[in-house]
Amino acid sequence: MRNLYSRAVKFAAMTMTDIARESGHRAGFCDCEYKILGEYIMSELFKVSSNPHIRSRATTNGLMLAVIIALMPAAGFGIYNFGPRAIAVILVTIISTVLTEFLFGLYKCGKNRPQEKETRSGEKSVSGMEQVSLVKTIFEKTTITDLSAVVTGLLLALNLPVTMPLWMAALGGVFAILVVKMLFGGLGQNFMNPALAARCFLLLSFPTAMTAFDCDIYTGATPLAALKAGEQVDTLNMFIGRTAGTIGETSVIALLIGACFLILMGVIDFRIPGSYIGTFILFVIIFGGHGFDPVYLAAQISGGGLMLGAFFMATDYVTRPITIKGQYVFGIFLGLMTGIFRIFGPGAEGVSYAIILGNLLVPLIEKFTKPTAFGYRKGGKHGEK
Amino acid sequence: MAKLTFVGGIHPYDGKDLSKDKPIQDVLPGEVLVYPLSQHIGAPAKAIVAKGDRVLVGQKIAESGGFVSAPIHASVSGTVKTIEPRRVATGDMVMSIIVENDGQYEEVEFGPPRATLAQMNREEIVGAIREAGIVGMGGAGFPTHVKLSPKEPDKIEYIIVNCAECEPYLTSDYRRMLEEPEKLVGGLKVMLKLFPNAQGILAVEDNKPDCIARLRHLTEEEGKISVKALKTKYPQGGERQLIYAVTNRRINSTMLPADVGCVVNNVDTVVAIYRAVMEGRPLMERIVTVTGNAVAHPANFRVRIGTSYNKILEAAGGFRGKPEKVICGGPMMGFAMFGLEVPSTKTATALLALSKDEVSAMEPGPCINCGRCVEVCPGRLIPSRLADYVEHFDEKAFMEYQGMECCECGCCSYVCPAKRPLTQQIKSMRKIQLAKRKK
Incomplete structure (x- = not known):
């Protein structure tokens, strides 16, 4: 009950600040506030807060869960395609990302503990209770419950070849969460997609392991590398996913099922994937050297990480522009960069680097695509209509 | 045809079914009525009665404190008990006239009904509206006579009646449109008389098809009045969004609707204009929706302004269960109240009681930039x-x-x-x- 009152009083103070500012009584605002609190503190109170008083059902966890569900077809196909070792890679990366986030939270929690003890020093409580509440605080302080670490881990796993040594996969998970996400302030503060940054980190640190696509089932180059070497590829197999590659990137159909789910759920939209893939197709037609060749185009679209990147990595909320115009610009930039990397670059792949590069440009893109407020007129009030 | 609307907006649970089929009922105003002197935007009104004075229904008890201000009229007969600061729905303390109701409801003479609109000139009409103390009754409370006196009346092309009622749960405008559409159209005709070059538009959200049909039928013969259906979306009834949806013109925060040739008024306001000009009655009552899942019998009431919210709630059968939050107005833009012992004012559209407070139940997390x-x-x-x-x-x-x-x-x-x-x-x-x- 005491808790409820203190909460109501807190809200009251907040709203009073609002009102005091509105009426412009800045000097008298304190009196007003205390009077209200004094008057109501002992009486029956309703909760008070600023408008609006209703909220939609969407939550951060819900969105993350939707992404996890949407990645399930791709992960499932990866396991079916590459065998049980894929499960091990997926589990290891997820465990390493979640554990890193948990431990980091614990460390931060530990740093804050002395202060908490001070405030509690007056209260005598049973040690068992203390422990329960400590565990509770840890879970509240650490952010693993928002599921974002699971998403990062899963995405990273889908970006790794199945033959990857497990310790490298785990290291990637630690890098993604610790360096890219938590050190920059945690959820919502990272400037690069953590999973992709970790993939690039692994690609630079362990190039052989990261490009070893030879496994029991498939030998030889990925279809994209074969395409680059001028060989024929089977586009139907590429669409279904029966080719060499990373765990999650091979099956276009599985990725599209997940993408459709996300679009239907309203989690992502067509702006970035559409402008990204559209620009990429145009680029390939113009500079690919094959002109408008449907087979070559289909192979370029289905091959490599384009589908995974366009629908699941480029659309990552935190690292894409928030402005609507900016999202188109971002998509077009990614399409151009991917085209340049794939066609003019030394390797066959380009999606990861294109997206990472795009992530870095987001603040700039946002700055130049700042929306104009509704009804805004240049030159003041009576400008052109 | 694409529906008239704006870019953006949301579709919250609208909750209108709770009270939408409940005809408007009268509420007994109780023993004591409180008239805050500031029920509108602009200078507070000045009290012209003193402690101990007897007042009648419709008697002016406070006069405007300036051009942007509005007088206040008693809605019951009785004795002025005192003039002191009282708490209003926004949480502020406002100087108020407190009247003890004698239960007689003795009225002042409202003067004979006006002959015809045609015989009145602009000054007379605006004067009648100003004297009646009419303010924007949709929530903002901007004095209506100011709205109706733009610098260049000839340049006004559209008079828009805001019948959108886009706030969830509210049904007061809906009931008004169903039960007294003639007065609504009458009020619009009064305004059209003020602006010779204007056409009248009744803008209704398409979740009220019965209102649209009713109003279309009533205005069939009227050349200058049309009824437009808007897409149901919040905040369709916001002034800027409404003007854009109906006329495709945009205004920003520094502009007035008159800058793009529009005048926008709420349903209740237009009815009040009709009553002021055609019947000579000042603004003394309004329609209030009492609703929410914590109200025993949600309903729509004709409330004498100054009635305590306690009385209005009583008329709706009190609370069902324990409410956590009580809101004056709609859930999107209304004010949460500490307690119910505050008076209803000219701008009180609804009393909404919710058994659960969604806001305090949810802990804010970090922004994930979802857009x-x-x-x-x-x-x-x-x-x-x-x-x-x-x-x-x-x-x-x-x-x-x-x-x-x-x-x-x-x-x-x-x-x-x-x-x-x-x-x-x-x-x-x-x-x-x-x-x-x-x-």
Whole structure:
């Protein structure tokens, strides 16, 4: 009950600040506030807060869960395609990302503990209770419950070849969460997609392991590398996913099922994937050297990480522009960069680097695509209509 | 044909079924009525009665305190008990006239009904509206006679009656349109008389097809009046969004509707204009919806202004269960109240009691940059960034990102998956800036 009152009083103070500012009584605002609190503190109170008083059902966890569900077809196909070792890679990366986030939270929690003890020093409580509440605080302080670490881990796993040594996969998970996400302030503060940054980190640190696509089932180059070497590829197999590659990137159909789910759920939209893939197709037609060749185009679209990147990595909320115009610009930039990397670059792949590069440009893109407020007129009030 | 609407907006649970089929009933106003002197935007009214005076129904008890102000009339007969500061729904203490009801409801003479509209000139009509104390009854409370006196009346092309009622749960305008559509159309005709070059538009959201049919039938013969159906979406009834939907003209926060040749008035206001001009009756009552899942019998009431919310709630059968939150107005833009012992005013559209407070039940998390707030913002702003600037008290960036254009509709807070209080943050900064401007 005491808790409820203190909460109501807190809200009251907040709203009073609002009102005091509105009426412009800045000097008298304190009196007003205390009077209200004094008057109501002992009486029956309703909760008070600023408008609006209703909220939609969407939550951060819900969105993350939707992404996890949407990645399930791709992960499932990866396991079916590459065998049980894929499960091990997926589990290891997820465990390493979640554990890193948990431990980091614990460390931060530990740093804050002395202060908490001070405030509690007056209260005598049973040690068992203390422990329960400590565990509770840890879970509240650490952010693993928002599921974002699971998403990062899963995405990273889908970006790794199945033959990857497990310790490298785990290291990637630690890098993604610790360096890219938590050190920059945690959820919502990272400037690069953590999973992709970790993939690039692994690609630079362990190039052989990261490009070893030879496994029991498939030998030889990925279809994209074969395409680059001028060989024929089977586009139907590429669409279904029966080719060499990373765990999650091979099956276009599985990725599209997940993408459709996300679009239907309203989690992502067509702006970035559409402008990204559209620009990429145009680029390939113009500079690919094959002109408008449907087979070559289909192979370029289905091959490599384009589908995974366009629908699941480029659309990552935190690292894409928030402005609507900016999202188109971002998509077009990614399409151009991917085209340049794939066609003019030394390797066959380009999606990861294109997206990472795009992530870095987001603040700039946002700055130049700042929306104009509704009804805004240049030159003041009576400008052109 | 594409439906008339604006870009952005949300579709919250509308809850209108609770009270939409309940005909308007009268409420007994109780023993004591409180008339706050500031029920409108602008200078507070000045009391012209003193303690101990006897007042009658319809008697003016306070006169305007300036041009942008409005007089206040007694809605019951009785004795002035005292004049003292009282708490109003917004939480403020406002100087109020307190009248003890004698239960006689003795009326002043309202004067003979006006002969015909044709015989009245502009000054007479605006004068009657000013004397009747009419203010915008949709919530803002801007004195109506000021709205009806733009610098160039000839340039007004559209008189829009805001029948959108886009706030969830509210049904007072809906009932008014169903039960007294003649008065609504009559009030619009009065306004059309003021603006010779204007055409009248009744803008109704398409979730009220019965109202649209009714009003269309009534205005069949009227050349200058049309009924337009709007897409059902919040905040369709916001002034800027409404003007855009109906006329495709845009205004910003520094402009008035008259700047693009429009005048916008709410349903209740237009009916009040009709009664003031055609029947000579001042503004003494309004329709209040009492609803929410914590109200025993949700209903619509004709309330004498000044009646305590306790009395209005009693008429609806009191609470069902224990309410956690009581709101004056709708759930998107209304004010949460501490208690019920506050008077209803000219701008009180509803009393909403909710058994659960969704806001305090959800802990705000970090922004994940999802961009939902940007997509729904009818002002085309970036609410999450603005809120960020408020958190760091970066006034310059706040102004650069046009934070002052926010209309405080609440869409951004509503959709935020991280449950951040975006509207509240932007609102508080806007108030600081507005206070600075005044200095």
